[in-house]
Amino acid sequence: MPAKNMKTSSGSGSTGLEAAAFVLVDSPFRNFVPYDPAEGEPYMGQSQLDHFRKMLLDWRRQLMEEVDRTVNHMQDEAANFPDPADRATQEEEFSIELKTRDRERKLIKKIAETLERIDTEDYGYCDTCGVEIGLRRLEARPTASQCVDCKALSELRERQLHA
Numbered sequence: 001m002p003a004k005n006m007k008t009s010s011g012s013g014s015t016g017l018e019a020a021a022f023v024l025v026d027s028p029f030r031n032f033v034p035y036d037p038a039e040g041e042p043y044m045g046q047s048q049l050d051h052f053r054k055m056l057l058d059w060r061r062q063l064m065e066e067v068d069r070t071v072n073h074m075q076d077e078a079a080n081f082p083d084p085a086d087r088a089t090q091e092e093e094f095s096i097e098l099k100t101r102d103r104e105r106k107l108i109k110k111i112a113e114t115l116e117r118i119d120t121e122d123y124g125y126c127d128t129c130g131v132e133i134g135l136r137r138l139e140a141r142p143t144a145s146q147c148v149d150c151k152a153l154s155e156l157r158e159r160q161l162h163a
Contacts, residue, residue, distance in 0.1 A: 035135055043132050044124040053118050056142050060111045063104045070101050107143075114143045126150050 035051045074094055081087045117123040124133055128150040137144055146154065 032139075034139055037135065044121070048135070049118050049121070049123065052123065052138060052142055053115065055139075056111050056115055056118070059142065060108055063108050063111075066104060067101055070097050073097070110143045114145075117145075128154075 032055070035048060037048070041047070074097070077090070079090065081090065114123065124138060125131065126133055126147040127145045129147065131147050133144055133147050137148060144151070
């Protein structure tokens, strides 16, 4: 849904809710259902681990499908244009696609590492301090290995070193 088709009560722009709905349409978690823990359910019990395992497997499957689409697209669309500007445009488009796929390749590797953590029942706890990362943070970023506080400190240190 293009942003220009969104309307607010004043008739222009988009509301925060509409913008959020727009983002969710393009999200890899379109059919995402948040986990609703039962009262007294232990943190990272089997049902929670199963929830995150399914989430990660679905995400990995979607990324792998994108890789396949890219390969097919590049094979189908590869052409030797006589115009140098057209060739340059096509090469730039392919370059951008390959960079995107490289980031996704790294993400697929991180998903595999996270699935291993689930199998060893080490998932959901901060690597730095050992506290629970939290269901909502893990649902927002299933590959998270640090709690919000430790991640914020880590990013602050990194900014200070590279500033």
